[in-house]
Amino acid sequence: MGVYKRLRCCGCDFKKIMIKRLDNVKLNIFEKEDKLAEIARKKLGKDIKYIKILRKSLDARDKDKVCWVYSLAVSSERIEESAKELEKLPSAPKVAVIGGGPAGLFCAVRLIQHGFAPVIIERGESVENRRKTCEDFFCNKKLNVNSNVQFGEGGAGTFSDGKLNTQTHDGLNKDVLELFCRFGAPQEILYSNKPHIGSDKLFTVLQNIRKYVIDNGGEYLFNTLFCGLTQKNGKIQSVIIKNLKTQTESELKFDCVVAALGHSARDTFKMLNKSGLAMQPREFAIGVRIEHSADTIGFAQYGKNYKMLPAADYKLVSHAHPRTVFTFCMCPGGVVIPAASEEGGVVTNGMSLYARNGANSNAAVMVQMHKQDFGEGLFDGMEFQRMIERKAFEAGGGNYKAPVQLFGDFLRGRNSAEFGEVKPTFASGTKLAPLDGVLPSVVTQALKAAIPDMGKRLRGFDSAYAILTGVETRFSSPVRILRGGTGESCSLQGFYPCGEGSGYSGGITSSAADGLKIAEKIYEKYKTH
Numbered sequence: 071m072g073v074y075k076r077l078r079c080c081g082c083d084f085k086k087i088m089i090k091r092l093d094n095v096k097l098n099i100f101e102k103e104d105k106l107a108e109i110a111r112k113k114l115g116k117d118i119k120y121i122k123i124l125r126k127s128l129d130a131r132d133k134d135k136v137c138w139v140y141s142l143a144v145s146s147e148r149i150e151e152s153a154k155e156l157e158k159l160p161s162a163p164k165v166a167v168i169g170g171g172p173a174g175l176f177c178a179v180r181l182i183q184h185g186f187a188p189v190i191i192e193r194g195e196s197v198e199n200r201r202k203t204c205e206d207f208f209c210n211k212k213l214n215v216n217s218n219v220q221f222g223e224g225g226a227g228t229f230s231d232g233k234l235n236t237q238t239h240d241g242l243n244k245d246v247l248e249l250f251c252r253f254g255a256p257q258e259i260l261y262s263n264k265p266h267i268g269s270d271k272l273f274t275v276l277q278n279i280r281k282y283v284i285d286n287g288g289e290y291l292f293n294t295l296f297c298g299l300t301q302k303n304g305k306i307q308s309v310i311i312k313n314l315k316t317q318t319e320s321e322l323k324f325d326c327v328v329a330a331l332g333h334s335a336r337d338t339f340k341m342l343n344k345s346g347l348a349m350q351p352r353e354f355a356i357g358v359r360i361e362h363s364a365d366t367i368g369f370a371q372y373g374k375n376y377k378m379l380p381a382a383d384y385k386l387v388s389h390a391h392p393r394t395v396f397t398f399c400m401c402p403g404g405v406v407i408p409a410a411s412e413e414g415g416v417v418t419n420g421m422s423l424y425a426r427n428g429a430n431s432n433a434a435v436m437v438q439m440h441k442q443d444f445g446e447g448l449f450d451g452m453e454f455q456r457m458i459e460r461k462a463f464e465a466g467g468g469n470y471k472a473p474v475q476l477f478g479d480f481l482r483g484r485n486s487a488e489f490g491e492v493k494p495t496f497a498s499g500t501k502l503a504p505l506d507g508v509l510p511s512v513v514t515q516a517l518k519a520a521i522p523d524m525g526k527r528l529r530g531f532d533s534a535y536a537i538l539t540g541v542e543t544r545f546s547s548p549v550r551i552l553r554g555g556t557g558e559s560c561s562l563q564g565f566y567p568c569g570e571g572s573g574y575s576g577g578i579t580s581s582a583a584d585g586l587k588i589a590e591k592i593y594e595k596y597k598t599h
């Protein structure tokens with residue numbers, strides 16, 4: 071963003087030059103002000119030769135990171151104008167990005183490229199702390215409802231296979247992959263037909279994104295819950311946030327708020343509904359995770375030389391039952407992970423490391439659900455998901471163990487007594503229990519018809535020893551926050567629903583692409599500033 075002004079420069083006549091304002095430029099207390107020019111050039115290009123400090127303040131909110139914060143006027147010509155005149159340059163609009171998942175982070179990165187300094191508000195922890203908190207949950211069953219496999223820096227896909235399937239022909243997908251590489255993802259994602267990063271490499275990418283955002287004037291507020299908003303004449307005014315460490319609430323004013331909340335922000339969806347946001351219920355799918363040995367899948371896909379090749383994947387659809395059944399989020403050489411974000415619920419998902427060298431391979435087997443299954447109300451789908459997660463919790467013994475059953479026993483309606491050749495990988499433990507009591511009968515019937523049908527196309531898929539782990543409920547968001555052509559909420563100006571939680575994407579790549587799209591919409595709105 072910038073403006074043209076008639077200014078006297080370098081002692082010569084008044085001439086028309088381009089000057090820009092840069093807000094929220096930070097220097098730590100050990101850095102010299104000479105560095106400001108370097109920062110301005112990094113952000114706005116080599117042509118920047120002159121800077122003028124408009125404002126300087128000390129930010130001592132975090133005693134370990136006390137820093138100076140500057141507002142600058144920058145130009146390619148010497149600026150002789152009085153500071154008062156320059157202060158009239160409009161400051162960049164203040165943008166909050168709620169949610170540090172792929173949608174929120176890629177939105178923030180593109181906003182920075184356009185000269186904004188977004189504040190990322192994230193209920194969960196930084197990826198380093200989040201990893202420890204998740205391990206604590208897996209081993210000691212201590213669930214942190216704000217920082218877990220669904221919530222925290224990187225969003226829901228941080229503990230994932232990091233598949234970057236596009237499934238859409240959005241031109242922004244290429245930008246997403248290039249940005250991933252810029253922040254440390256392996257270059258092969260640019261040419262592989264099935265690109266994947268792996269959970270281990272994703273951590274580094276997230277840390278690099280954070281460094282970029284902070285170095286360029288953006289800010290992260292971790293452990294901070296977006297819990298309310300204020301509006302005036304149909305326009306967003308501010309967000310109410312709660313510091314989850316101190317439990318204190320405060321109000322921050324913003325011109326734009328990007329809501330990239332993911333599909334599991336149930337409390338926030340309710341708050342937004344109460345605030346009058348236009349929302350709609352959405353249909354989704356539910357199911358189980360199926361686990362085989364990676365050797366079974368490798369042999370079925372590649373034949374006897376499968377060990378020479380990367381761990382094999384698959385993608386299956388069955389119409390053997392009136393309900394479509396499909397596999398989803400396949401993790402070759404991966405593990406099934408506990409993905410609950412609410413107390414008293416069990417949720418499964420899958421994850422693998424870059425090497426994909428685990429003994430098992432898993433995928434979700436999902437059954438499409440319709441409103442006739444869960445109701446027409448805005449939150450009926452969400453409550454239906456919750457009810458199934460609670461049943462799974464009880465069936466697993468009430469301590470975040472997952473209910474599991476061998477496929478052969480599930481098909482024949484009998485209890486499993488012991489595991490066969492495949493051992494479950496679910497990190498917080500499993501309990502052999504019938505899944506018929508956990509899932510609605512339309513789901514179990516569809517699975518019983520579809521898995522043998524899939525086995526006709528992938529040998530061993532319907533092995534009696536395959537393990538089914540319940541339940542896979544967080545497939546997609548059960549609600550949509552309606553937005554119009556400007557990217558803004560249909561009912562609240564300046565509020566931008568974004569990514570999977572708002573019902574506009576599914577998966578890492580399309581959510582990141584939606585983040586870029588919303589950043590472009592915001593830039594379009596303010597570029598004449």
Ligand SMILES: Cc1cc2nc3c(=O)[nH]c(=O)nc-3n(C[C@H](O)[C@H](O)[C@H](O)COP(=O)(O)OP(=O)(O)OC[C@H]3O[C@@H](n4cnc5c(N)ncnc54)[C@H](O)[C@@H]3O)c2cc1C
Pocket residue numbers: 168169170171172173174191192193194219220221222223224225226227228229230231232233234235294295296297330331332333334335338399407409419420421568569570571575576577578579581582
């Ligand atoms: C275990 C697992 C494995 C997966 N594997 C893959 C895969 O391999 N490939 C793939 O494409 N997809 C995968 N997915 C799906 C993928 O992660 C999501 O589609 C994607 O993360 C959605 O991005 P998003 O930014 O829209 O939302 P999210 O990633 O869900 O991010 C939303 C963020 O908002 C934050 N938030 C929510 N409410 C608030 C609030 N009130 N205040 C502050 N912060 C808030 C959350 O903490 C969260 O960090 C996986 C998901 C999981 C759970």
